Amino acid sequence: MDSHGQYEQRVVWAVVGTGIGPLLLAATREGLVNVVFHATDPVRDRALGRLASRLGAEPVEAPASPLLTEAISQVEAYFAGERRAFDLPLDWSLISGFNRQILRELASGVPYGTVVGYGDLAGRVGRPGAAQAVGTAMGSNPLPVVVPCHRVVESGGGIGGFGGGLEAKRKLLALEGVLPEPLF
Numbered sequence: 638m639d640s641h642g643q644y645e646q647r648v649v650w651a652v653v654g655t656g657i658g659p660l661l662l663a664a665t666r667e668g669l670v671n672v673v674f675h676a677t678d679p680v681r682d683r684a685l686g687r688l689a690s691r692l693g694a695e696p697v698e699a700p701a702s703p704l705l706t707e708a709i710s711q712v713e714a715y716f717a718g719e720r721r722a723f724d725l726p727l728d729w730s731l732i733s734g735f736n737r738q739i740l741r742e743l744a745s746g747v748p749y750g751t752v753v754g755y756g757d758l759a760g761r762v763g764r765p766g767a768a769q770a771v772g773t774a775m776g777s778n779p780l781p782v783v784v785p786c787h788r789v790v791e792s793g794g795g796i797g798g799f800g801g802g803l804e805a806k807r808k809l810l811a812l813e814g815v816l817p818e819p820l821f
Contacts, residue, residue: 646665646666646692646693646694647665647666647694647697648663648664648665648670648688648689648692648694648695648696648697649663649664649696649697649698649699649702649704649705650662650663650664650685650688650696650697650698650699650705651698651699651700651702651705651709652676652681653709653712653713655712655713655716656716656808656812657674657716657801657804657805657808657809658674658675658676658805659675659676659677659681660672660673660674660676660712660782661673661676661680661681661684661685662705662708662709662712663684663685663688663696664702664704664705664708664728665692665728665730667726667727667728667730668704668725668726668727668728669704669708669725669726669727669728669780669783670688670692670727670728670730670731670779670780671684671688671731671779671780672779672780672781672782672783674781674800674801674802674805675801675802691731692730692731704725704726707725708725708783711723711724711725712782712783715782715812716812718812721748721749721750721813722748722749723783725783727744727780727783727784729741731779732777732778732779735762735764735767735770735774736773736774736777736778738762739758739759739762739770739771739774739775740774740778740780740784740786742758742761742762743758743784743785743786743788743789744783744784744785746761747785747788747789749785749813750813750814750815751788751815752788752789752790752810752815753788753789753790754768754789754790754791754792755768755769755771755772755775755789755790755791755792755797756768756771756792757792758771758789759771768792771789772797772798775789775797775798775799775800776798776800778800781800781801782809785809786799786800787799787801787805787806787809787810788810788813788815796810
C-alpha cells in the first residue's frame with residue numbers, strides 16, 4: 638500500500654455495439670484507457686487479460702460506471718452521425734514516448750472529416766522523416782476511434798493500414814464524409 642493508491646487501480650469495461658462491430662471500452666480512474674475492435678468474447682477476454690497484466694488490476698465489467706456510461710453515449714452518438722468530437726478524459730498510460738506524442742497531436746490536431754498523411758503528422762511533432770514511425774504509432778494506438786488513427790492516410794492517396802481492418806477504416810472515413818459510402 639503506497640501513498641499513490643496504486644493498489645486501488647480500478648479498471649472497468651463494457652462492450653458497445655457499433656457500425657463496425659462490437660468495441661470494448663475500458664477505463665481507469667484517469668480516463669478511457671483502451672478501445673478494442675471486434676470485441677467478440679475471445680477477443681475481449683484476451684484484451685482484458687492484457688489490460689490486467691499491463692495495469693496490475695483485474696478489469697471489472699461495469700457499464701454503469703459514470704465514465705463508461707459517458708463514453709458509450711459518445712461512441713453511439715458518433716456512429717449515429719450526431720457527434721464529431723469526443724470529449725472524454727483519456728488515460729495515456731498504455732503508450733509512451735514518440736507514440737504518445739504523435740497520438741496526442743492526432744487527437745487534438747486532426748478534426749472530424751479531415752485526413753492527414755503519415756509524413757505530415759510526423760512533421761507536426763518536429764520529426765518530418767518519421768512517417769514509418771507514425772505508422773507504427775498508429776498500429777499501437779490503445780484508443781482507436783476516439784484517438785482517430787483512421788484519419789491518417791498515405792500521401793499518395795492510399796488508405797494506409799488499420800488495426801481494425803481496412804473495411805472498418807473505410808466505414809469510419811465514409812461516416813465522416815471523407816470517402817463515399819462503401820458499395821458493398
